[in-house]
Amino acid sequence: MGHESHPEFVTLHALRIKGFAPVPTLAEIAALPAGDVESYLTAFEQHGHVQYRENRGLWQLTPDGREMHAERLADEVAAARAAERLAEHYQPFLGFNDEFKQLCTDWQLRDGQPNDHTDGEYDRSVLARLDALHRRANPVVGSMAEVLARLAPYSPRLDGVVRRVVAGETNLVTGVMCGSYHDVWMELHEDLILTQGIDRSAEGSF
Numbered sequence: 150m151g152h153e154s155h156p157e158f159v160t161l162h163a164l165r166i167k168g169f170a171p172v173p174t175l176a177e178i179a180a181l182p183a184g185d186v187e188s189y190l191t192a193f194e195q196h197g198h199v200q201y202r203e204n205r206g207l208w209q210l211t212p213d214g215r216e217m218h219a220e221r222l223a224d225e226v227a228a229a230r231a232a233e234r235l236a237e238h239y240q241p242f243l244g245f246n247d248e249f250k251q252l253c254t255d256w257q258l259r260d261g262q263p264n265d266h267t268d269g270e271y272d273r274s275v276l277a278r279l280d281a282l283h284r285r286a287n288p289v290v291g292s293m294a295e296v297l298a299r300l301a302p303y304s305p306r307l308d309g310v311v312r313r314v315v316a317g318e319t320n321l322v323t324g325v326m327c328g329s330y331h332d333v334w335m336e337l338h339e340d341l342i343l344t345q346g347i348d349r350s351a352e353g354s355f
Contacts, residue, residue, distance in 0.1 A: 151296040152229035156181055158221055159299050160189040161210075164199065165218050166339050169207040177328070178336060180302040222343065225297075232345050234296045238289055239341055245286040249334060252278055253323050266319070276314060279322065279330065283311045290337065297344070303337045 154162070156179070163178040163186075164170060172190070176183040190208055193199040198214035201207075210218065226232055256275050258264055266272055287304055294301035310330045314321050321329040342349050 150298045150301070151294055152225065152231070152298060154225060154297065154299040156185060157189045157192075158225065160186050161193065161198070161214070161218050162222065162299070162340075162343075164190075164208055164210055165215070165222075165343065166336050169202070169205070169209045171206050171208070175208070177306070178302070179299075226344060226346075229297055231296050235293065235341065235345055238293045238296070239345065241289050242286070242338075242341065245282060245289070246334075246338060248282055249286075252282065253331060256322050272319070276319070276322070280311060280315055283307060283330075293341075300337075300340065303333065303340075306333050307337075 159179045160175060160181065163175045166178065167174060170178075172183050172187050175190075176186045179186060190199055190201075193214065194201060197211055198217055199208055200211055202209065252275060255278075256264065256272075259268065259271055264272075287307060290307060291301075291304035294304070307330065310321055310328065310333055314330060320327065323329060323331045326332065341347075342352075
């Protein structure tokens with residue numbers, strides 16, 4: 150296993166990835182007990198690094214919190230030599246990312262029109278592609294934990310979601326803010342971009 154991050158930082162980093170999030174979502178990303186996550190957030194709030202949107206039940210970083218996160222992330226990346234060590238994993242990930250983007254498009258559209266999911270054969274073919282893509286990509290995702298231990302939860306999370314999709318929960322292919330495969334994949338991609346200091350627009354990967 151790679152460099153171990155302090156759970157306090159993992160909580161802060163999960164919030165940076167999501168932007169706005171409730172405690173259960175952050176706990177899932179950070180792979181920490183919800184009670185611990187809430188305690189860390191409360192401490193951060195006392196120092197002005199996060200704020201709680203009570204009307205929506207969501208936490209977010211303050212400008213000071215974003216600055217502190219950037220400093221602590223830079224320290225971690227330097228200590229683990231993460232930027233250069235993740236590069237060998239990131240290049241194949243980008244290839245899988247291109248495949249996944251096309252797969253999501255094919256799930257949402259059929260013959261250029263919104264997919265109404267009445268063609269079972271068509272949907273099954275896309276789901277089979279997702280399962281095959283996952284089987285090829287997940288070893289690469291899992292190997293990233295050899296650089297940073299905090300990346301380890303992504304592999305089992307993706308594995309759990311694809312199993313649910315194959316079992317019939319097809320809303321978890323591209324659903325938004327529901328723990329879908331797309332949600333978890335995008336969290337991983339954002340994590341890798343932040344960690345490596347990549348300009349997403351310059352890279353052209355969305």
